[in-house]
Amino acid sequence: MKKMRNSSYLKLFAVLFSLGAFTISCSSDDDNPVGGGGGNGGDTGEITVSGIIQENTTWTKDNVYILDGKVAVDGGATLTIEPGTVIKGAEGVETQASALIVDRDATLIANGTPSEPIIFTSVLDDITPGNVVSPNLTVNDRGLWGGVIILGNAPASLEGDVTEELIEGIPPNSGFGLYGGNDPSDSSGSIQYVSIRHGGANIGEGNEINGFTTGGVGSGTTINHIEVIANLDDGIEFFGGTHNASNIVLWGMGDDSVDLDQAYSGTITNVAVIQTNVSDHGLEIDGPEGSSNGEFNLSNVTIFSDDSPSNANSGNREYAQFRSNAMGTVSNVLLVGGTDGVDFTLQDDPNVVANYNSGILSFSNIEVVPPAGVTNLNDVFVDSSGLTSFTDDATGPNGFADAITNTSEASTGADTSVFGWTWVNETGAFGTGSDNQAAEVEVTGTITGNETWTSNNIYILNGKVVVDNNATLNIEAGTVIKGAEGVETQASALIIDRGATLNANGSAEAPIIFTSVLDEIQPGELVSPNLGVDDRGLWGGVIVLGNAPASLEGDVVEELIEGIPPNSGFGLYGGTDPNDSSGSIEYISIRHGGANIGEGNEINGFTTGGVGSGTLINNIEVIANLDDGVEFFGGTHDASNIVLWGMGDDSVDLDQAYSGTVTNVAVVLTNVSDHGLEIDGPEGSSNGEFTLNNVTIFSDNSASNANSGNREYAQFRSNAMGAVNNVLLVGGTTGVDFTLADDANVAANYNSGILTFSNIEVVLPAGASTLADVFADSSGQTTFTADANNFATTINSADNASTGADLTAFAWSWISQAAGF
Template identity: 30%
Template sequence: MKTIKINFILTMILSLAIVSCNNDDDGGGGTPPEQGLDGLITADLTLDPSVTYNLSGDVRVAEGVTLTIPAGTEIVSAVGTGNYLAVLQGGMIDIQGTPTNPVVMRSSSGTAGSWGGLLLCGNAPTTAGEDVTAEVGGLVYGGASASDDSGNINYLIIRDAGAQINADSQYNGLSLYAVGSGTSISNVAIINGADDGVEFFGGTVSASNIYLENNEDDAVDWTEGWNGTLSNTYVVNTIQGFSTAIEADGTASNPTIENFTAISSTGGLAVQMKAASTATINGFTATGFDILFEFAGTSTAAELVIDGAAANTADDAVYASSPTNASDFAWATDNIVGSALPANITSDLTLDPSIEYTISGPVLVNSGATLTIPAGTVIVSDSGTANYLAVLQGGSIDIQGTAGNPVEMRSVDGNPWGGLLVCGNASTTAGTNVTAEVGGLVYGGNNDTESSGSIDYLILRNTGAQINADSQFNGLSLYAVGSGTSISNVAVISGADDGIEFFGGTVSVTNFYAENIEDDAIDWTEGWNGTMDTAYIVNTIQGFSTAIEADGTASNPTLNNLTAISSTGGLAIQMKAASTATINGFSATGFDLLFEFAGTSTPAELVIDGAAADTADDAVYDTSPTNSSNFAWATEGLTSEALPANITTDTTLDPSVEYTISGPVLVNSGATLTIPAGTDIISESGTANYLAVLQGGSIDIQGTMANPVEMRSVDGNPWGGLLICGNSTTTAGENVTAEVGGLVYGGSNPTESSGNIDYLILRNTGAQINADSQFNGLSLYAVGSGTTIDNVAVIDGADDGIEFFGGTVSVTNFYAENIEDDSVDWTEGWNGTLANSFVKQDIVGFSTSIEADGTASNPTLTNFTAISTEGGLAIQMKAASTATINGLTLTGYALQFEFAGTSTAAELVIDGVAANEGTTYNTSTTVEADFPWIDN
């Protein structure tokens, strides 16, 4: 039976239900009016594009009836397997969309698989027979008319289809049951489907210009002897677990596929041939798939002819002959859904900085299109390897950040995402039109001066998602990018792989900042030969790889003014495979190893300041003037209550906020950190956590007796405390490196000022780096006499309370309680004054109340009181250090003095005479009651 017979009365009732539905509009020109669409359509019906149609149930176009859907019409389906639009045998559909006004069919929920999509049932041949019943909806299809006409479809978008009836039966986006060659189908986009995008069940229909995005089963599927043509198809999959781009099944009817492009960012299978089905493909491009072909059952590669030859099943086979590009489908993809960036940007698009945009899946800026991102725009990506922003060959990006309003891209949850990738046409030793290790992206050409756009003031956070052990995303990946591209002021922060990586190309970068990058902060390969001017790298995390990794051909890029700082040791520069480089201006501090030359590389291939790299253990490089203050635009500001890693402009804390330290906090040259009375700072414990004032920086702690400032660890375990690095004199020299944090100190200005400290309590300090290096409570590195330090208490410290490394600074009113090493320690020629000190020891096994070491610089201590309830040693003089103490009280110690090495009692003058173990010392006027503010 070729027609569906229905009771006349029921037919009329259903027909009237359609034509007499609510036609009210909203009367105000706002939200479009809505109208129901359901039941059997038994008379020709033309929809109104100004109305949104709500599809409910199985809407069927009966035999002899035409449903006309004008351009711009939207049909919204209810959710469930019983909701679909079907054209029955002998019925017709006329979808009249245009590029600017496509017809849209979608579900009300926006969820993949939430409705049944569009089904056409024709009278063309199918190997299943005639008048057979479809697996869905009980629909009848199949006949003997190869030229059967079911109508016309042009510029149609179908979303969210593919509802599942059961394990064996599912709807598709567009289901074509024995549809004949008289039917015209072109410009169809099927997006976000839970089953196949388009499936041909026999028939002779042809289709052209088909776009298929993120369909969970097969993008294109045929069976039952379909033998039409499919022209100009583009498939993109950014989801995990899809089945194929093409599944071919059934009789060997040999349909023809012209210009088929398929891209996957998640691997998977491209083409599956089943049951000896055959096909001819002319023009085929497939990138990003784990497997190109699978021949199931009796199928063989000979049954799939591509560009005149049997499919090439070699592991390294490459297919890139289809010219079909996502830009052909701008009409379907160039729209932003809410704040979500579209998967394919195929024409110029400018974002709105007042909107926070989201990335879910790859966002591809296609050839001929420019994505413009104004200053202040924020883009938040889903985490994971499927989420990134890529500029394809011929595409362009224009990031217009400013110092006051940078553009920021980050992940939604702090976990790694794919970052920003730019693919150019410049030269690379990998070749021309090669495939990237990530995303199946194509790059490389012979235009070294090509431009992929402009990037200025961009912050990238949380990048570096890992695809597998050998392939990872970076913060900024530059694939064969040409010198016409402008890149300046880029910061990559907290990256799980490289910060910036150059894959060949000729592009140059100015002002690059990298912070806590787990692999290489800067990496290049494949013959990059551009320039990097002014770069600053800081690592406060354990286990990073390098500041620079250089690999590949000896293309000799130039780096001007590179500063790299590590507080956790590690390797600064690794040269591999005889790569070469020239560095003009290089400073590196805190690394265990400056250089590693792997394979055939030698120091001669790395020229620094005009000479081969110096691999001596005591080599020092400090010629770069680059400071983190160059990157205040990227590093300033508090994240919630967390102190920033780099303070590069004047910053005043809020005493009503409890601040946290996670990693080093560095107050840089030219910046002052002001900490008002009553402020609390809580640090994570461990050696990577401390507050340091660098040379030229300043601190102003404004505590009061009633409201001291307090710094402590979060769990009572040791942290790194407060360190100040000055430019005063030290016997260690000038610009020397501290034993902790790779900090630089020492100069020739004994009167310099590093700021002010008043009423400060330090608790739980003294984290141990190794057997020879520990943090203290307050570490004063070559601090000058212009610095004022009054009313400081260090309590429960695992190393020294206060230690002076040279310098001329003086301290008044110092309190130390239960310090495990030395309460007061000096070395390297400190010659300031310590007045009014009280040391209290109630723990077993401490070292001393005073340890004096180094050159005989003779500092003066006035009114020093030390009390022990556990015996121990009071004062140790080492290496002929000298001191004068006016007013000393020592109580409870087993031994008052120890003179180590060449030291003698004559070098410690107490109240005008040499120290004497037999003397009782009780002349200090300082008592514990002088420090009541400690308990406030």
């Protein structure tokens, strides 16, 4: 496995550029014309594109293309986009909103693949080529750029029977944007395996750009495998045209998900819609506006509504509305859950009434998992006019709709297995339908007997949940535990008290996840659908205590662990049994913790205090903790395969003569992070030496602000004693260093060989030219800086590293999914 390390670093490096660990700026060497804009980018291939593309052009996956304003492919030109290419829209609203427009008579060939989809997203998205999941944006990030608009010469039924019209979302006098004509077989190209995210920029009062828009697009155009996520306006909207479309998945729109207008007369097959709190209709269907008619065909559709509590920003989250002369066929539909009042409606429109009564608008084979409060499907299928038999036709004997208990009973709807390539699938959003929620079990107080938490439930920690002395808590692989909100004495946490046992043995396929109650993740999912690495301090953390020795101030034997208020009745650690066991903790992901319990006092992500060598601690991930990632107070236990991303303080903190061995550690710092390693020694007269092997620390070089951390590699202080071996240090901003603090005991320990370092490789941070700029002795009482020339070497990139962590061990983790290593 070691021989794979370099390829893993290459993948990780691509993401660390996006995380701000380093910056690249150079020029494009693309020979293809890209319109009116120039380029910046280079090795990573960031190319800015603006204006009109008038010649055949190819965009390649080794570049990231930045849309600066509205980029139009002119009539007669072809834009070809390679599989795996990432395109990002610049920020801007109104006339400055960015979008890609394929004008009439132009051609777009954007054929991604399941393994290399083409991604359209915002310039604020840190995603890089080769990844599917954004490392920093979620389904709640909308309106950050425009969208993709395809125009053609096929008929659209327009008001006043005009032949052409300016597409929605394009300002007048733009010089492009007309659609419509008289060629139903017209081709605008081929668009397959394309993901469009975070769009819908506002271009005027109540006027936003859809995620994926077609206008007058003909049947010669191929449109398959389209994903739209988090658009502020509609997900897809088809204005007239005759093209077909299949395998469409839409998640988290700010308006409607599927919108058909102006006698669109193609066939749409296999559509999955996942609504969130702000969404409006799953389907909003209008008919012709002129005298020419056309009927759509919509089949194999699943709509997951949303039943989260309503607020001032909530959408109606309804299944469907048919209005304004809608005509067509809807068949094989599954409707799932939702809040009270969710319905599937014929609008009070005389043309809709006439079309339904004459069979021009028809429905068949619909199954419903009823929304909240609904006991009769008459409350779902609503005829606003009262002039049709629509409701009776749906719910009466031999009606076209049937109620089912949950989606496992469904015999119709979309085939969601075809969406394995999507971010929706990677995030597990198909599990968010209201009948797919795991049961929630609230846990409070003290667990005094043996207890097992199972993977079919979500456990809510309400306050500090303590496993008492002699009790055992078993947690099944794949279980999700969520901490309730609260600060100070109300902060939630799981505490394993001295003499108690935690057996939390996840697996690579089914890790155990500790997160916040604000996280919408469900069992079976790895990536949060709504929280990111910048969401910290939302709950407490996990604390494991034992009877092993810790070197405490005043030579006391026991002490109250950091993060627990005095007089809690639990939380003591320390003792005289170095072989003590607190259980087994493997394949655990701990996220979004570090709640503040007092001035400057937060809970670490994963804390041990006096934990003995009989305890197994392997494969631990901590993400986005407000305080430290892992902190070990004394104890003798070992730990291996630890990955930490985006701490608000230090990543690894060792204290009070912790004397175990920590092996294979990867640290990814972000702008707010402090030290990768903060190492302290004994506080009492008893000593103990740690061993730290195979460590990689990626620093961060994003621009500093009032909230930035120091983002330094390491600091050894307060009598630190132990051995640090096989370390890779990568990049960072000016001033990042690896330091011996100004402490007489640290100096003495280094000079006497009690604190040692070996085999360190460094990709120098910004502003550093030699090892002396990195390895600092604050006391000036050692030869540490000069010795660095013996125990450390500089390298040009992590690709050349021969030491550090084996990143392949973290394939199971969220950071692997989000950051790609």
